Amino acid sequence: MSTVPHRKIIHVDMDAFFTSVEQRDNPALKGKPIAVGGSSKRGVIAAASYEARKYGVRSAMPGAQAAKLCPHLIFVPHRFDAYREVSDQIREVFAEYTDLIEPLSLDEAFLDVTENKLQLKSAINIANQIRRKIEERTQLTASAGVSINKFLAKIASDVNKPNGLTVIMPDEVESFLEQLEIDKFFGVGKATSAKMKAMGIFTGADLKKYSMVELAERFGKFGRYIYNAVRGEDNRPVKANRIRKSISKETTYDTNLITYDSVKDALQNLTIQLHKSAAKRNILGRTINLKFRFGDFQTLTRSKTINHFTNDADLITKVSLELVEEIDFSEKGVRLLGVGLSNLNTELKANYQLVFNFPEGN
């Protein structure tokens, strides 16, 4: 027996995320087979409601194929702002328990609650509280998995989906993994699954018959990983990955700016710096944020959201100057000026890239 106490890891994943948001916001869609995205001839579906899944409709399926499987399928355009809002809401719930939150995408995250803000002993209790709060605040359901590491928690959250909780206790880990189908192993995609089946591996028990060397030969780094994982060993930490939510530049001036022209010059300077910095990182934003600190240290922020992503210096300056019009600084003068972008393109992308950062063997 190891003397190190087990970690308490929770994985939370929203049920039928995009389609549930659409059904929540448009009651006419409730109980109906719907798909988000994919209505154009060439498009693929982002998400399918549970009603649509009964017909075999799945994420990433071409819309035309989905319409064939389910002729009365309703196609709904996506609304990323709405999904992001829910994503922010669920992350706020998580943050009430721990700062060790690792989002894998907009609708799911790992949490390490071994130590937690409310000093709760039971991770099961925390998972239930989180699921209840998510439902109260978003009118949407989430499923959760609770176990001793990320691999097991992730698999567990899928077992009683939708609106379910699954706990894999330390003494259940071995038997749980032995009977688990290989397709359910986190990280085993289609190609790996096919290779494994060709090797006679259909369950965790089958996988255990292979040595680390044999698995490493066939699957490289992933082989070594899965050798340990099927024995309940996965010591990867929950990494609180900060996804950048904004970018900005600011300057404090030696002498306060009093005239409109001096503010305009200063702003132009800042937006050029902002543009360079954003362009270097391929960052675009939809919201322009302006920060003023007056001579008396009073700070004021203003922002404006436009209808497309940009990092263009002239456009940012133009929008900033519109905001400046509404601010009276003539008396106190401006001590500090800042300009930035938020609502970033990279935020969305980061969320989806993370899903595929898992070490796959193929």
Ligand code: DCP
């Ligand atoms: N998504 C996407 N493209 C994919 C897969 C998913 O755009 N190929 C989007 C739509 C999903 C959301 O991400 O609603 C979350 O993906 P999940 O895999 O968690 O699937 P769902 O939440 O839709 O369903 P489940 O209840 O099975 O988790």
Ligand code: CA
């Ligand atoms: Ca989900």
Ligand code: CA
């Ligand atoms: Ca998910």
